[in-house]
Amino acid sequence: MIRALTPADIGNVQTLMTASADKLNAPRLCSSDNSILVADDSLVSRRLLEAVLRKWGFDVVLVSSGTEAWQVLQREDAPKLAILDWMMPGLSGPEVCSLVRENRASAAYTYIILLTSRNEKEDLIAGMEAGADDYLVKPFDNNELKVRLGPGRRIVELQSQLLAAQEALRVQATQDSLTGLWNRPTIHEILARELSRSVREEIPLGIIMGDLDHFKDVNDTHGHQAGDHVLREVAQRMGNSIRVYDAAGRYGGEEFLLILPGCDEESTLQTAERIRTQLTQFPIETGEGESLTITASFGGTALPRGVETSPETLIKLADTALYRAKQAGRNRSEFKPFNVAVS
Ligand code: GH3
Ligand code: MG
Ligand code: MG
Secondary structure (H helix, E strand, O other): OOOOOOHHHHHHHHHHHHHHHHHHOOOOOOOOOOEEEEEOOOHHHHHHHHHHHHHOOOEEEEEOOHHHHHHHHHOOOOOOEEEEEOOOOOOOHHHHHHHHHHOOOOOOOOEEEEEEOOOOHHHHHHHHHOOOOEEEEOOOOHHHHHHHHHHHHHHHHHHHHHHHHHHHHHHHHHEOOOOOOEOHHHHHHHHHHHHHHHHHHOOOEEEEEEEEOOHHHHHHHHOHHHHHHHHHHHHHHHHHHOOOOOEEEEEEOOEEEEEEEOOOHHHHHHHHHHHHHHHHHOOEEOOOOOEEOOOEEEEEEEEOOOOOOOHHHHHHHHHHHHHHHHHOOOOOEEEOOOOHHHO
16 A cells, blocks of 8 residues: 655655666766766877775766766765866857856765866856866876865765755654654644645645544553553554655644545545544554554544645544544544534
């Protein structure tokens, strides 16, 4: 069964996409920070650079034109260091520089060294203005190239550390740390976004509030850690029971909110029952050698197509349905129809 994307999956999907792109397209790129792009139309120059760069431990990607260099540099796993010849067929080195600097699609920094056999000052100024970080005049000394690559490596490394830290913060800000589901502010944001999309595209939108039954007893009987274990497993099973374009969030302690774009009354209720069955049918390991069976109550509502409302109204309706499920004896799903007259 297809399950919904969790924030953690997004990274995996990106890795998979990168891996499959690698297989399909030549030249093969290395995603390690050791990779370097060399673009030069002279075969001799390419081979010389390749030999010396490999000796210094780089994974070298070789191309013979500016156009190919630009193609490679747009890829997600593009080398972050590039040595570009000035004069090349297609795009020139400085033209590739300008394109890289104008490209807002990638947050990573590409450190570019231009190679030139010219040494007139104006040309160099133009190259640096196009966005190059450094330049070397051909024929160059290998040691000079080596020391000039040092700052490039440091900048690329610092930049990737910065991006990793940003990504960690983003995950922390959107994900619930215990279950890996979206946290409350994020699932709220998703609801608001899906609501406007449903109105715009005239499709229904189902939402479900779920709450574990007598969960306090689970903690009291098995301990808080076992309770945490159960919450993680519940989140996992919920994720496995919904479609990729649905979203699941932890709304409160043992309370969950599910957003189901395109689902009408019938399919929302069916989904609630499917999740309830998944949670209650099989015992859950507590992580301490024990297993226990839980039950949960669900309340759903669905916005009919072409109707406008607020996220708060939908949540209130689902909450009312959940309250009814609790009142009626728990371990069940209730549905509160959307009353168009009071929307
Ligand atoms: P009801 O069927 O009416 O929902 O009963 P309940 O016991 O599930 O509801 P109540 O709101 O009284 O208690 C919720 C419990 O959920 C109490 C709280 O300790 C537990 N809980 C909330 N967040 C966490 C958590 O992060 N970890 C653990 N282990 N327990 C949690
Ligand atoms: Mg509860
Ligand atoms: Mg509760």
